[in-house]
Amino acid sequence: MKLTTKFTLWYLAIMLVVLLIGGYIVYYEIQDKISSVEVARHQRLNDLIAEQIRSGRDYSNHPTRKRATVARIPADSVPKGVSSYYTRGIDWNPEFQANEYRLMVTSFYPINGKYYRITTYSFIPSFYQLVPGVVNSFKWILLLLLVLVIVSAGLIPKYILAPFQRTLKVIQSFDVKQQSAMRLAETRTSEFRELNVFLQKMTEKAREDYQSLKEFTENASHELQTPTAIIRGKLDLLMESEIRDEQAVLIAETQNALERLSRIHASLTLLTKLENQEYAVTSPVCISALARTALNSFEELIQMKSLRLDTRIEEKVYVSLHPALADLLLTNLISNAIRHNADPSGGSAGWISVVLTNGGLVIGNSGREPQVPVMELFQRFKKGDPGGDSIGIGLAIVRQICDLSHFTVGYQYTTGMHVVAVAWTARMTASNLLQNSSLPLREQLQP
Amino acid sequence: MRSAAAAAADGAGRDEFPSGFCANFALMKVLIIEDNQELARNIRDFLGREGYICESCETLEGAREKLNLFRYDCILLDIGLPDGSGIGLLQLIRTEFKDSNVLIISAKNALDDKIIGLEKGADDYITKPFHLAELHARIRAVYRRKNLGGTNIVAFNEISLNTDTFEARVRENLLETTPKEFDLLLYFIVNKNRVLSRQAIAAHLWGDYTDNLANFDFVYQHVKNLRRKISNAGGTDYISTVYGLGYKFNSHQGA
Numbered sequence: 001m002k003l004t005t006k007f008t009l010w011y012l013a014i015m016l017v018v019l020l021i022g023g024y025i026v027y028y029e030i031q032d033k034i035s036s037v038e039v040a041r042h043q044r045l046n047d048l049i050a051e052q053i054r055s056g057r058d059y060s061n062h063p064t065r066k067r068a069t070v071a072r073i074p075a076d077s078v079p080k081g082v083s084s085y086y087t088r089g090i091d092w093n094p095e096f097q098a099n100e101y102r103l104m105v106t107s108f109y110p111i112n113g114k115y116y117r118i119t120t121y122s123f124i125p126s127f128y129q130l131v132p133g134v135v136n137s138f139k140w141i142l143l144l145l146l147v148l149v150i151v152s153a154g155l156i157p158k159y160i161l162a163p164f165q166r167t168l169k170v171i172q173s174f175d176v177k178q179q180s181a182m183r184l185a186e187t188r189t190s191e192f193r194e195l196n197v198f199l200q201k202m203t204e205k206a207r208e209d210y211q212s213l214k215e216f217t218e219n220a221s222h223e224l225q226t227p228t229a230i231i232r233g234k235l236d237l238l239m240e241s242e243i244r245d246e247q248a249v250l251i252a253e254t255q256n257a258l259e260r261l262s263r264i265h266a267s268l269t270l271l272t273k274l275e276n277q278e279y280a281v282t283s284p285v286c287i288s289a290l291a292r293t294a295l296n297s298f299e300e301l302i303q304m305k306s307l308r309l310d311t312r313i314e315e316k317v318y319v320s321l322h323p324a325l326a327d328l329l330l331t332n333l334i335s336n337a338i339r340h341n342a343d344p345s346g347g348s349a350g351w352i353s354v355v356l357t358n359g360g361l362v363i364g365n366s367g368r369e370p371q372v373p374v375m376e377l378f379q380r381f382k383k384g385d386p387g388g389d390s391i392g393i394g395l396a397i398v399r400q401i402c403d404l405s406h407f408t409v410g411y412q413y414t415t416g417m418h419v420v421a422v423a424w425t426a427r428m429t430a431s432n433l434l435q436n437s438s439l440p441l442r443e444q445l446q447p
Numbered sequence: 448m449r450s451a452a453a454a455a456a457d458g459a460g461r462d463e464f465p466s467g468f469c470a471n472f473a474l475m476k477v478l479i480i481e482d483n484q485e486l487a488r489n490i491r492d493f494l495g496r497e498g499y500i501c502e503s504c505e506t507l508e509g510a511r512e513k514l515n516l517f518r519y520d521c522i523l524l525d526i527g528l529p530d531g532s533g534i535g536l537l538q539l540i541r542t543e544f545k546d547s548n549v550l551i552i553s554a555k556n557a558l559d560d561k562i563i564g565l566e567k568g569a570d571d572y573i574t575k576p577f578h579l580a581e582l583h584a585r586i587r588a589v590y591r592r593k594n595l596g597g598t599n600i601v602a603f604n605e606i607s608l609n610t611d612t613f614e615a616r617v618r619e620n621l622l623e624t625t626p627k628e629f630d631l632l633l634y635f636i637v638n639k640n641r642v643l644s645r646q647a648i649a650a651h652l653w654g655d656y657t658d659n660l661a662n663f664d665f666v667y668q669h670v671k672n673l674r675r676k677i678s679n680a681g682g683t684d685y686i687s688t689v690y691g692l693g694y695k696f697n698s699h700q701g702a
Contacts, residue, residue, distance in 0.1 A: 222527070222554045223554075225554035225574075225576055226483050226486060226554055226575055226576075228575065228576035229489075229554075229576035229577060230483070230485045230486050230576075232577070232579075233489030233490070233493070234489060236579040236580065236647070237489060237493060237579070239642040239644065239692055239693075240641060240642055245690050245691065248689065248691035251692060252691045255644055255692075258646075259646040299625075300625050300626075300627050300665075300669075301665055304665060
């Protein structure tokens with residue numbers, strides 16, 4: 001739910017409660033006001049009647065006496081401390097022939113040593129009759145508020161939350177690898193300013209940490225090269241001296257380990273370079289030609305493993321990729337397909353299929369079931385065959401290249417068949433390619 | 448079929464006959480500009496056994512002094528030196544000592560370095576950690592390209608390789624080699640009498656990047672095929688297996 005929607009709903013709920021309470025307050029206020037005005041009027045009338053009595057003239061037919069009752073009362077029945085009181089209630093109104101709400105004010109006056117009780121009354125609108133009016137007016141207020149709140153909920157956030165939205169946009173595109181500091185727009189809202197300052201600090205820290213880690217990795221990588229080169233050279237020289245067989249084995253094993261070390265190292269350095277975006281794309285590369293070259297260079301290996309190679313390479317497929325990376329991508333995928341192919345001693349002949357179209361590249365091969373979920377093979381040092389000789393970084397490099405170039409990559413294993421698909425465009429994803437390709441490949445599997 | 452001129456030009460295979468013909472390589476003077484002494488010594492030892500005259504220095508300053516005093520056939524230049532980048536020196540070498548071959552040795556393996564290095568006139572580029580045999584093969588390849596005036600024949604006894612046409616012959620018989628086998632044979636002949644590890648051969652044939660440790664099987668296959676083809680063409684089987692380590696091209700065997 002959007003922040004503004006949440007705010008609006010809360011605001012509406014509060015508004016409703018306030019209006020209900022407000023309604024009650026207004027109702028009682030009006031009731032009270034009407035009563036007090038009526039009471040004041042009647043007290044003035046009572047005072048007037050008392051003046052008339054005091055003057056001694058006969059006012060019995062005067063309009064003031066229409067709803068007045070004047071009574072002489074004994075002194076002891078005059079209530080103490082109170083000169084006047086009022087009562088109200090429903091009573092019969094003979095003029096309108098209806099039960100109506102009546103307000104009656106009774107006042108006591110000592111006039112010329114005698115005590116009088118003067119009572120006047122009038123019929124006023126019932127308070128209950130006010131309720132619809134109050135409700136109605138509040139209904140209109142509520143409606144007006146609703147319209148305003150909804151309209152403002154649509155408009156105001158655009159202005160108030162604009163700095164927040166801008167910040168959000170900037171941090172969404174933030175990447176620790178980026179070279180320049182994150183630039184957040186100025187804002188006058190103090191909360192957003194605080195947020196921006198915090199984000200600025202945090203991202204700067206992340207960027208610095210990443211940079212120093214990267215530098216460390218790079219330095220370590222460079223510094224490691226020389227000792228490795230020395231060891232390798234010493235072993236090369238040692239090999240040529242007079243050595244016994246058991247020493248030869250020791251040297252060979254050392255060399256194997258060293259080879260592994262230097263390959264891991266080279267691959268990691270390469271991955272770092274990919275991450276650093278050192279391979280900027282200058283112009284689209286014709287991957288069709290590169291694919292042919294790559295396949296040619298692997299021809300001998302394919303023959304040696306007696307694999308059947310099926311290719312369907314579309315002409316003039318151009319992708320925006322650095323030529324070195326395109327080559328790396330193809331080489332890694334094809335060599336993987338060769339290396340992890342079906343064991344020729346297993347009886348069934350292995351095969352490789354390479355399909356290159358404008359949509360993408362699909363490389364399939366026969367092979368044993370991998371021991372880990374196939375998508376995990378894209379992680380560094382994940383191997384389908386733990387005992388194998390590979391270091392398990394080829395597909396990680398493939399993935400890195402794909403990520404950089406905004407290609408999608410997918411891997412599928414179905415009964416003896418491995419398929420890796422790379423889709424060049426976002427429209428056609430790798431999973432599409434996998435689905436489209438699985439049928440013809442399966443047919444190839446069972447000739 | 449082999450003319451005297453071709454025999455004179457190759458020199459490579461004739462170490463066992465110390466005649467003037469082999470002076471090309473045996474007297475090659477190499478300057479190693481490398482700040483790491485151990486590595487420099489490795490290279491010196493290895494190339495020294497080939498009969499090359501090697502000198503080394505550790506700084507740009509030292510390199511300039513040496514370059515002013517002597518002429519070198521080949522200069523091995525480390526890019527990262529304590530007193531600056533070797534790229535600067537490269538320009539000097541290219542303007543003042545045009546004849547020298549320059550091979551860049553770098554720990555960085557950065558694409559930029561490679562491109563800049565080659566643009567500024569380096570003849571080749573090798574990345575640490577390298578096999579000494581690989582370095583040697585590169586030195587020879589560069590030297591062959593520049594100094595033998597277009598005669599790109601590498602020969603050893605009855606075997607001759609044309610590095611332009613990629614044709615390998617045993618006497619007159621053309622060997623039907625695949626590109627990799629040709630490459631392998633050339634590597635063997637250049638590094639004859641040396642033990643070549645499977646790793647060095649794999650790295651030479653397939654480069655650094657592919658995750659190809661399992662290529663040792665292919666190395667075995669290639670060597671096997673190559674030996675068979677040479678034998679079938681009537682050549683001597685110079686290549687022997689070195690127990691546990693790899694292979695060796697023996698110049699003293701048979702013939």
